[in-house]
Amino acid sequence: GAGVSQSPRYKVAKRGQDVALRCDPISGHVSLFWYQQALGQGPEFLTYFQNEAQLDKSGLPSDRFFAERPEGSVSTLKIQRTQQEDSAVYLCASSLGGNMNTEAFFGQGTRLTVV
Amino acid sequence: GENVEQHPSTLSVQEGDSAVIKCTYSDSASNYFPWYKQELGKRPQLIIDIRSNVGEKKDQRIAVTLNKTAKHFSLHITETQPEDSAVYFCAASIGGYSTLTFGKGTMLLVSP
Numbered sequence: 454g455a456g457v458s459q460s461p462r463y464k465v466a467k468r469g470q471d472v473a474l475r476c477d478p479i480s481g482h483v484s485l486f487w488y489q490q491a492l493g494q495g496p497e498f499l500t501y502f503q504n505e506a507q508l509d510k511s512g513l514p515s516d517r518f519f520a521e522r523p524e525g526s527v528s529t530l531k532i533q534r535t536q537q538e539d540s541a542v543y544l545c546a547s548s549l550g551g552n553m554n555t556e557a558f559f560g561q562g563t564r565l566t567v568v
Numbered sequence: 569g570e571n572v573e574q575h576p577s578t579l580s581v582q583e584g585d586s587a588v589i590k591c592t593y594s595d596s597a598s599n600y601f602p603w604y605k606q607e608l609g610k611r612p613q614l615i616i617d618i619r620s621n622v623g624e625k626k627d628q629r630i631a632v633t634l635n636k637t638a639k640h641f642s643l644h645i646t647e648t649q650p651e652d653s654a655v656y657f658c659a660a661s662i663g664g665y666s667t668l669t670f671g672k673g674t675m676l677l678v679s680p
Contacts, residue, residue: 457611486667495574495657495670496612509667544611556602557668559611 455479457560459545465566466535474530474563478547485528486557487520488544496544502528535567570595572660574671582679587648589674591658592640598660601634601641602668607654615656616643648678 458477466472478485484503488496489512498512504525513520517536522528532539542562548555571594581587593601602617618625618632618641625632629648634641645652655675659668 493673495572495659495672496668498667498669501667512667556614556617559604559613561611 457545457547457558459543459560459563461563462561463564463566465568468537468567469534470567471531471533472535472565474532474543474565476528476530476545476547476560478526478528478545479549479558480526482547482549482558484548484550484555484557485522486546486548487528487530488546489514490542490544490562492541499530499543532565535565537567540565540567570598570660570662570669572658572669572671574658574674576674577672578675578677580677580679581648583648583650585648585678587643587645587652587676587678589643589656589658589676590640591642591660591671592638593660593669594639595660595662596636596639597662598639600661601632602659602661603632603643604657604659604670605654606657606673612657645676648676650678650680652676653678 460475487499490496500520501509502522517533519531542564544562545560546557548557574591599620604612605615606612629646631644655673657673658671661668
């Protein structure tokens with residue numbers, strides 16, 4: 454595809470349920486980022502991959518959050534034992550270069566609602 | 569870490585007026601400052617960016633200015649149109665692989 458693709462677009466999870474969010478970056482993009490966007494707020498950094506290496510996971514809010522990019526392309530963000538405070542839009546972004554100073558292209562996000 | 573403050577949180581203008589959104593950053597090492605536009609329910613899209621080696625950049629009706637000494641940068645939109653209505657986010661990065669730190673956003677409403 455031409456852009457960053459995320460699935461599902463919407464996810465409703467019962468509290469305590471595990472969820473997996475998928476990101477397909479633009480082909481050939483080295484860098485991949487996950488952001489969390491709460492309602493009415495700016496995106497907040499969760500984690501960063503350069504190819505398959507997770508170089509920074511300092512933004513993950515708890516050990517219930519886990520991300521992987523095993524082959525350096527598709528990435529999955531997993532949230533275990535979801536809580537209501539996990540409700541947000543999860544945005545994935547990719548960029549061509551090995552740093553964020555090349556344009557970052559965002560996906561449309563996955564809106565997670567925990568009930 | 570980096571902290572980005574953005575003002576105002578909402579901005580209403582009449583079509584044809586100019587709009588200015590301001591951001592300040594805390595880390596003097598920041599050297600890349602993009603602006604993103606996000607329409608309701610859609611993805612953030614880059615509209616303009618500036619690097620620390622220039623003070624101003626312009627692209628048609630949109631311009632960004634950077635004052636490194638004061639650590640602030642601004643987005644200027646001239647001749648606003650209803651389709652400019654959206655949430656605008658500023659961001660800052662210190663370079664390398666460093667991630668973007670976003671402001672909280674400005675909701676711009678352009679009335680016909």
